Amino acid sequence: MQEGIDQKSRFSQHAVFRAGVTVLFILLVFAIFRYMSVPKSFGQYGYYRGDNVTEWVSMDLSYAPPGNTVCSKCHEQVAQATSQAEHNKLNCQSCHGPLMAHVRKPAESHPAVAGNAELCGTCHRELVGRTKEQIASVKVGEHSGGLDCTRCHDPHQPWSKIGGRQW
Amino acid sequence: MVKETFTRRDFVISATKVLAVGILAPAGALPAARRISALETAQQTPVPQLWRGKEWSFLIDIEKCIGCANCVGACKKENGVPLDQEVYRTWVERYLVDSNEKVRVDSPGGGLNFRQLDIKPEKQFFVPKLCNQCHNAPCIQVCPVGATYKTGDGVVLVDRKRCIGCRYCIQACPYGARFLHPILKVADKCTWCYHRISKGMLPVCVQVCPTGARKFGNLKDPDSEVATLKKKARTRVLKPDMGTKPNLYYLGLDEVVK
Incomplete structure (x- = not known):
């Protein structure tokens, strides 16, 4: 048991x-x-x-920091000219593209800008959807006859070249 | 034990050190180098402090948008989204409403390839779209691996190392803001340029917008443009009936916009 x-x-x-x-x-x-x-x-x-x-x-930038403060440290004259004319609210990189590489190594990277109707036309061509009150727009081919926009307009001071408003 | 003799070996070592300091110190103090490193590192605060007193918000003024799609191209270049593929973190839609209230919407190339049309619409406007960074985000709820989340300052991010590419979140987003990154094969979407805003800069689309249609700021800062506009102007969000509580507001948004 x-x-x-x-x-x-x-x-x-x-x-x-x-x-x-x-x-x-x-x-x-x-x-x-x-x-x-x-x-x-x-x-x-x-x-x-x-x-x-x-x-x-910590992701890397390709567009340089805001405002035009960085650019104007070297490109003072053109920044000054632009700041007084119609395009003064634009950021340099709106037209010139991403510039961080150029800011980091100015000598090695020279970004080129084509001053042609393709670039200017993104804003200034006539397009259904945008109105003339919003933005000065033209029929690009008729307006320039195929010439580059920069022949008559300095992008930094749009009217200075053709005897218009000089700032 | 104290070493008493200064050997040739000791001499070479100390000479190298002196030389190294002599060469590297001035190089580090170069004005250009200092300027850039200050830009990128100065405002990198550790995470919980980074969020303190911040609630990011985005506001788009429809009246000002001219459909140039500068934002679309810049966003792709800044955030490594392939330029030649039909995926966008932000895109611009064109709305054309005729006299019979018939709505025509298009966004060729995300807005980069708008064509001139031979029509005269009654109402015409552009609507830039991007991630709404919802307060109540469906994409976060459906993620099976916790790869997408909302930060303390109000931005929905995707953890690329954790994402398994199942695409649930892409299906869940009522705004179509997400896509599968063609190269990385993970879910991708607008981060409101988190790498820029956390260092005191603007999202790149806001920075390059030529008309100031896009506005970005901190809602907790009463002096910020977005906070003031949200207080005094009549704003609308997209698809309020979805209950997602978007953090992206529109000024002058027409009722036809979905």
Whole structure:
């Protein structure tokens, strides 16, 4: 009798022990799996990888910083001329394109601008959708007869070349 | 143990150090180099502080847009979106409404290739579109891997390392603002140039807009243009019935715009 009870309790002790080990093992596997699969900064600020914010912040620029402050440090004269005429609200890079490479290494990158109807026409060609009240627009072919816009208009002071408004 | 002899080896080492300092220090102090490094690093604050007191907001004045699509091209160049493919972080739509209230909408090349048409519409205007950075963004809810999220200053971003390219978010966006990046094969969309605004600059589309139709600023700064305009002018958002609570507002938006 006595022996039977002992055996029984020994058996149940074994079972508890084995179950415990199994549960611990599963937990350990889960912990390892979780450690390996969840990125380090995940959950730092919310349900996402916190480090990603810094990754976006440190992305490289191709357009130089705002205003025309950077450009005017070297190109003072032309910046001054532009600031007094019709195109004064424009950013240099609106027409000249991305200039960060030029700002970083002025000697190595010289961005060229085509002063032709294709560029000027993006704003100034007649187009259904835009009105004459919004913007001075022309039928490009008729207006210039195929010449480059810069033959008559200095983009920095649109009327100065043809004896119009001089600033 | 104290070394007492100054060997040739010691001499060479210290001479190199002196030389290195002599050459590198003036080079580092070059005016151009200093100016650029200041531009890029000065305003890089650590993340939680970066968000303090900021709630970015975007406002577009429809009356001022002339459909030049300068913004579309600049955005692609700034953010590494392939120029020759039909994917856009921002694009411009042309709305032409005739006298029978029939609406014609087009956006060839995202607005870069508008053609002159032989029609005289009753109403004509351009609507620039981009990510609305919704307060209640469906794209964030559907992402199965937590790759898209809203920052503390109100911009929805995509974690490119985490995105598995399943396209759920592209389907979920009611504004069609998302696309699969053709090269990286991850979801991509407008970030309001997060790399610029976090350094005190404007998003590139706002910077190059020749007419000032695009406005960007901090709503928590009462003096910012966007905050003032939002207070006094009548603004509208796109698809308010979707319940997404967009953070992109329009001035003078016609009711035909979807």
